[in-house]
Amino acid sequence: MLRLRKYEEEEMITAKDIRRILLVSGWFMILTFPILGMRVDPLSDNIIWRLKNVMWVGIGTAVLQSLPHLWPLCLSMQAWVIRLWHRLMGTPAHKIVPKKAHRDSLISRVITNPRQRAIVCAVVLLLTIIYPQVVDEYQINIMIMALLYIMLGLGLNIVVGMAGLLDLGFVAFYAVGAYTYALLNLHYGFNFWMALPIGGLFAGIFGLLLGFPILRLRGDYLAIVTLGFGEIIRVVLENWTELTNGVAGIVNIPGPTFFGLGLTPSQKILYLYYLMVVFVVITIFVVNRLQDSRLGRAWLALREDEIACQAMGIDKRRTKLAAFSLGAFWAGIAGVVFAAQNRSVYPVSFSFLESAMILSIVVLGGMGSIVGVILGALILILLPEYLRELSQYRMLFFGAILVLMMIFRPQGLISVVRRKYDIDSIKAEEKEGKA
Amino acid sequence: MSEPILQVQNLTMDFGGIRALNKLDLTVHSGEIAALIGPNGAGKTTFFNCVTGIYKPTAGDIFLTPGKGEKTISIKGLKPNIVTGKGLSRTFQNIRLFPKMTVLENVMIGRHCRTKTFILGAIFRTPRARREERGILLHSYRLLEKVGLAESANDFAENLSYGAQRRLEIARALATEPHLLLLDEPAAGMNPQETEDLNALIREIATDGLAVLLIEHDMKLVMSLSQRIFVVDYGSKIAEGTPEEIRSNPAVIKAYLGE
Numbered sequence: 136m137l138r139l140r141k142y143e144e145e146e147m148i149t150a151k152d153i154r155r156i157l158l159v160s161g162w163f164m165i166l167t168f169p170i171l172g173m174r175v176d177p178l179s180d181n182i183i184w185r186l187k188n189v190m191w192v193g194i195g196t197a198v199l200q201s202l203p204h205l206w207p208l209c210l211s212m213q214a215w216v217i218r219l220w221h222r223l224m225g226t227p228a229h230k231i232v233p234k235k236a237h238r239d240s241l242i243s244r245v246i247t248n249p250r251q252r253a254i255v256c257a258v259v260l261l262l263t264i265i266y267p268q269v270v271d272e273y274q275i276n277i278m279i280m281a282l283l284y285i286m287l288g289l290g291l292n293i294v295v296g297m298a299g300l301l302d303l304g305f306v307a308f309y310a311v312g313a314y315t316y317a318l319l320n321l322h323y324g325f326n327f328w329m330a331l332p333i334g335g336l337f338a339g340i341f342g343l344l345l346g347f348p349i350l351r352l353r354g355d356y357l358a359i360v361t362l363g364f365g366e367i368i369r370v371v372l373e374n375w376t377e378l379t380n381g382v383a384g385i386v387n388i389p390g391p392t393f394f395g396l397g398l399t400p401s402q403k404i405l406y407l408y409y410l411m412v413v414f415v416v417i418t419i420f421v422v423n424r425l426q427d428s429r430l431g432r433a434w435l436a437l438r439e440d441e442i443a444c445q446a447m448g449i450d451k452r453r454t455k456l457a458a459f460s461l462g463a464f465w466a467g468i469a470g471v472v473f474a475a476q477n478r479s480v481y482p483v484s485f486s487f488l489e490s491a492m493i494l495s496i497v498v499l500g501g502m503g504s505i506v507g508v509i510l511g512a513l514i515l516i517l518l519p520e521y522l523r524e525l526s527q528y529r530m531l532f533f534g535a536i537l538v539l540m541m542i543f544r545p546q547g548l549i550s551v552v553r554r555k556y557d558i559d560s561i562k563a564e565e566k567e568g569k570a
Numbered sequence: 571m572s573e574p575i576l577q578v579q580n581l582t583m584d585f586g587g588i589r590a591l592n593k594l595d596l597t598v599h600s601g602e603i604a605a606l607i608g609p610n611g612a613g614k615t616t617f618f619n620c621v622t623g624i625y626k627p628t629a630g631d632i633f634l635t636p637g638k639g640e641k642t643i644s645i646k647g648l649k650p651n652i653v654t655g656k657g658l659s660r661t662f663q664n665i666r667l668f669p670k671m672t673v674l675e676n677v678m679i680g681r682h683c684r685t686k687t688f689i690l691g692a693i694f695r696t697p698r699a700r701r702e703e704r705g706i707l708l709h710s711y712r713l714l715e716k717v718g719l720a721e722s723a724n725d726f727a728e729n730l731s732y733g734a735q736r737r738l739e740i741a742r743a744l745a746t747e748p749h750l751l752l753l754d755e756p757a758a759g760m761n762p763q764e765t766e767d768l769n770a771l772i773r774e775i776a777t778d779g780l781a782v783l784l785i786e787h788d789m790k791l792v793m794s795l796s797q798r799i800f801v802v803d804y805g806s807k808i809a810e811g812t813p814e815e816i817r818s819n820p821a822v823i824k825a826y827l828g829e
Contacts, residue, residue: 430688444668
């Protein structure tokens with residue numbers, strides 16, 4: 136938004152801008168000319184000139200370049216329309232109020248107000264409960280997927296958003312969870328409920344194990360190592376055929392049981408949906424509590440400045456490992472649910488693309504923001520499902536969204552709202568203590 | 571004279587072929603305000619980094635006596651967070667606050683090493699965890715009042731003025747309940763009024779029985795505050811004494827003004 140505001144103050148479009156636009160367009164035309172501008176016709180050995188293409192390149196480049204200049208035009212037109220309106224209505228000059236300069240966004244206001252927050256939460260919860268009653272099974276299945284990704288996103292949010300450790304191999308823990316259930320079920324006949332905590336714990340332990348060697352790494356290096364770890368897990372799953380059955384995967388995994396009662400297939404989907412809702416609610420609850428705790432603050436401090444953080448007495452190792460293993464724990468739980476929902480696990484489900492997807496959810500939604508991650512997961516999982524006709528453009532769309540986000544809202548759709556402490560109550564308590 | 575709180579003996583720090591600290595001896599006594607001065611590049615900040623565990627010194631010993639009657643312990647080579655836990659805290663020359671956290675939260679971070687709640691306590695919010703959290707909040711707020719930042723408790727640290735950020739750093743360091751506070755150029759970039767306030771603040775801190783060792787270039791502040799001054803140049807201590815002694819010391823004058 137900064138960039139746009141800057142343009143507002145400047146003149147809309149200057150001669151210099153026009154010259155630059157023309158120059159860049161010209162360059163693009165020259166550069167693309169050999170590829171787009173001519174073609175050898177293999178039949179007649181003649182060169183076919185396709186000057187029209189080059190012209191389109193020039194026009195397209197010029198239009199794209201002038202887009203940023205159009206924004207102030209829109210703004211001035213808006214101002215003009217408002218002025219015209221006031222003149223027509225005969226509003227006295229002193230009653231024309233200029234737009235308020237700065238206000239907290241609607242969402243951050245709702246989040247910080249406990250009553251409004253409670254109402255919104257209740258409404259959202261009610262909607263999620265009613266949802267499967269009004270839609271068909273296909274929609275419920277998609278929603279289960281989205282809820283699964285919300286859980287994964289919230290788990291990664293602990294690692295990336297709060298502790299600031301860029302983890303590109305998050306899917307590894309998801310895979311550990313899924314395969315834990317699949318293998319325990321295959322060999323020892325564990326059911327869903329027995330495997331659930333074990334899957335989570337197992338993934339958490341893997342997080343801890345991965346955490347140790349990379350404690351010293353930061354930023355890009357950390358990202359590369361975690362990326363490698365994610366791939367290692369997948370490759371092991373693919374090649375350790377005796378244990379994991381390789382690329383053929385493990386099939387016939389039973390879904391979650393309901394107190395030993397037999398459920399019809401449609402009931403099972405419904406059951407899984409509500410189960411997922413419960414899991415997500417628990418996750419939100421836990422992540423929210425962690426965020427406002429001593430540990431949550433330590434994560435934030437670690438993200439902000441590692442050296443200052445240590446100098447203030449925070450154990451870097453413990454704090455980082457806690458973030459890694461907690462994030463992994465949630466991925467493990469999600470993995471068990473994934474295995475139970477799909478009734479089968481294949482190594483291919485845990486490719487790097489999956490990690491990138493979860494990371495995109497966190498980045499798009501807003502690093503560290505719970506509401507943001509939920510929104511991010513809903514957008515990135517539901518939108519492709521509903522735009523199936525455009526599926527071949529999916530990745531293009533995806534990339535465009537992320538690029539636009541980085542330019543216009545690098546903090547994500549919903550930026551983190553830091554908790555405001557009630558100063559008056561602290562003061563009151565302090566007086567009490569003194570009296 | 572009161573008992574020593576920090577004893578540094580023979581401290582040497584090499585960076586490759588460069589000797590940043592050369593057999594430095596230094597003792598700070600409890601309850602006193604001491605200053606470490608010297609020309610730029612003399613090794614003052616390196617000294618701080620060695621003492622607080624950010625660097626591992628090449629040779630020498632560092633002993634800390636945390637409080638009256640406590641056992642003296644060697645803190646050489648300990649990790650920074652352990653050193654802080656033992657009762658030695660610091661501020662940084664180039665302010666290192668947590669910019670995207672609120673002022674109050676910055677101070678609350680300082681309470682980290684004096685509290686215990688971890689994962690389970692945070693999730694289940696046990697009565698103990700809740701009491702602890704309330705204690706952190708009250709303690710931190712009191713410190714903010716002390717440094718005069720209570721009004722901006724809920725602002726982001728990055729939005730504070732320069733002088734206020736320096737004071738916040740002091741509050742954060744105090745939150746760790748140190749016995750010895752190391753201040754690295756606390757008055758850098760402050761205007762005369764802010765420096766005056768800082769002077770009063772450091773005096774107030776020291777009356778609580780805390781020892782303060784500060785690096786500072788503002789000679790007026792150093793001379794008015796400190797009871798003892800150490801002068802280092804090229805990593806070696808060239809003088810030690812009261813402000814009057816330092817002022818007339820020929821070696822110091824030579825180091826600062828040249829021959």
